[in-house]
Amino acid sequence: MVQLHARWLLGDGTTINFWFDRWLSNPIIDIIEVPDNIKKQLTATVNWFIVNGRWSLPRSLCESYPEVVEEIQNLDLPLSPISD
Numbered sequence: 721m722v723q724l725h726a727r728w729l730l731g732d733g734t735t736i737n738f739w740f741d742r743w744l745s746n747p748i749i750d751i752i753e754v755p756d757n758i759k760k761q762l763t764a765t766v767n768w769f770i771v772n773g774r775w776s777l778p779r780s781l782c783e784s785y786p787e788v789v790e791e792i793q794n795l796d797l798p799l800s801p802i803s804d
Contacts (some may be wrong), residue, residue: 730795731802744791752785754775766804773797 728736728743738763739749749759769777777794782789 728804730766731798731804732804733768733770735804736766738762738764738766738769744788744795747790751788752781768795 726742727745728741730743736743739754739759740747743766749762751764751787754762775796777789779790
């Protein structure tokens with residue numbers, strides 16, 4: 721059973737949905753404005769945004785939601801690959 725307010729512990733990011741899972745204080749989809757017809761296309765996992773051990777975030781997210789980007793960049797990425 722998953723507890724209310726539980727959140728993912730970030731590992732390699734391969735099993736955490738970037739947009740819908742609660743790996744930040746809230747799911748990103750709850751913070752940003754996304755049209756309903758686009759939501760089903762948001763299938764990226766967190767690892768899609770980690771390149772060479774660093775965050776590589778969409779420019780539109782950085783420009784429109786700097787508070788989300790700040791929370792992401794404050795997360796420590798694992799030094800070696802571990803599962804989520």
